[in-house]
């Protein structure tokens with residue numbers, strides 16, 4: 001039960017964040033305050049409810065379910081937002097219900113999970129992150145916003161910026177990988193892509209930073225599991241991307257399903273009120289995750305839905321997604337004086353303000369434009385951009401004897417594997433309105449790339465899954481069937497090279513899709529070994545949504561290209577890389593373990609007291625595996641070679657108000673033009689609190705023609721050296737720092753300097 005004292009503290013927290021001088025009120029503040037004055041308590045609470053669509057807007061509401069009730073609730077102004085209503089026509093009709101029937105005609109805001117495209121699918125976010133290119137990531141979000149807004153949406157539940165260190169967790173596909181700095185830079189780029197510079201334009205949408213906070217640390221990689229991390233990890237690893245997007249003006253936040261420090265994030269006053277709305281001065285609103293308010297009863301944090309509503313609103317969760325807790329209990333809670341009406345006012349203001357910024361009060365239908373929808377969704381222009389983004393997202397993991405790129409004049413190619421001709425899997429998980437089987441398959445991409453004389457021998461070889469594949473169902477894997485092997489072996493025997501598409505079904509990753517075994521499933525590895533016996537020139541094209549444990553493949557395949565789930569244009573983009581129209585430039589943003597037993601594995605770990613081999617067994621290691629990953633964070637090859645010059649610094653010593661410049665030359669010493677991501681890490685070898693062995697602090701993607709070289713320089717300021725104490729205090733400490741520069745987190749050169757007071 002809430003204590004009176006708590007109520008006072010919360011009210012103070014709100015009042016301090018609402019300390020607005022009347023004279024400096026913005027237009028939207030004035031509008032919102034005036035509107036708020038006209039609203040009854042019920043109307044205010046109405047704004048805090050988000051409902052999922054339960055009916056088909058373009059047809060009559062089905063009988064015997066709650067959909068008719070829902071129509072009435074909307075008409076009454078009891079629904080502030082909807083999710084999963086899509087399409088210009090459907091959103092217009094739904095909006096009309098609210099605007100034309102409710103007393104104050106307040107428009108609803110329509111949200112949807114536009115995670116990597118709306119109908120034109122872009123590579124999954126983890127893939128896009130591998131581009132290490134904020135412009136590429138922004139471009140993808142811009143197109144997604146253009147399409148989603150044309151379908152009547154004003155809000156996406158993206159970007160997800162949960163740092164993910166565990167390949168077992170299915171949702172690593174949705175984030176930027178294991179590094180908080182990279183996740184900050186790329187999430188800011190996504191937010192800018194979605195929101196543009198003016199939210200009221202009809203082709204931009206509000207973004208949502210999720211999941212606040214700690215969700216990426218679900219124990220043992222099992223989705224929705226308990227999170228138990230230190231406040232040190234919270235401040236230094238989990239929170240920085242959220243802080244960065246707040247500073248970049250993200251409109252909304254979504255809280256998370258998990259418990260953190262014993263409290264469900266949805267009920268965390270510390271996260272939502274003290275930090276986000278207090279210290280960080282976030283002016284947007286916080287949405288609960290799906291039923292995360294209700295789930296607090298299962299967590300054992302609330303006795304019933306009513307107490308859950310109380311905890312959530314007090315903690316600063318402004319909008320209730322599908323718990324129906326606020327609609328049922330908030331009024332009662334205010335009347336019983338358990339919730340201060342000021343809390344409701346604050347939440348309503350935040351929501352109305354975003355609606356205002358989106359231009360919904362000016363024209364509630366500006367996003368629902370059937371003409372625009374027809375013209376702008378899945379256009380050739382958008383698919384061309386998706387192809388470009390996909391090319392930038394691929395990571396070349398191995399290329400022995402320069403097997404790649406292939407000549408388009410090659411006489412014969414075998415295209416083999418369960419994913420080779422598949423037109424659905426490359427669309428990935430979280431695929432919004434993608435049309436089933438609409439991706440360009442690898443086979444199709446190769447067919448359009450090669451000369452008319454090239455003979456393509458296709459054979460599937462084996463199946464990956466059995467039964468119906470769908471968003472809602474668990475997958476079943478084909479374990480035994482090798483009946484396709486002879487045909488695949490024949491195709492390989494009759495071809496100069498073999499391109500084998502292996503990996504995962506896209507429904508193996510994503511929400512609710514954690515796995516304990518991250519090796520290739522089914523007969524894939526056996527198929528690879530059978531093909532290898534008859535043709536050694538195998539190029540493996542991987543499609544997957546998480547790091548896979550592929551030590552055997554990595555040893556035996558001469559070439560491996562990581563293509564993730566590349567989206568609508570996957571096959572064309574992969575062909576662009578295979579045949580050298582694009583020189584791969586991606587680098588991993590998440591470590592590839594040798595086996596699942598190493599998970600969680602990440603480059604920015606702490607040192608142990610016994611990090612290196614001694615003459616006995618008592619050091620920090622496995623007795624059956626190296627500690628190192630198969631492929632480290634930051635790793636990725638190119639068709640050309642880059643030579644790094646000696647790194648130099650402009651001073652061995654800097655003061656806290658100064659900066660240090662680090663320089664080196666980078667030369668393209670190969671035969672292809674290419675791009676290299678130069679990575680700068682630091683280490684604070686002695687600090688008040690132990691620091692990681694390396695931390696990414698800067699990176700640059702440099703384009704070079706063959707034979708060309710450029711000087712690459714980075715400026716590090718004292719604040720780049722800082723970190724948070726377990727209490728959340730930002731510390732910049734004097735002493736020696738190591739700078740590591742290189743092509744990935746393992747291959748680096750070192751220079752040292754000292755920070756003095």
Ligand code: BGC
Pocket residue numbers: 083113157210289290511
């Ligand atoms: C997910 C969110 C998502 C929401 C709405 C939840 O299950 O965790 O990320 O935005 O559903 O679909």
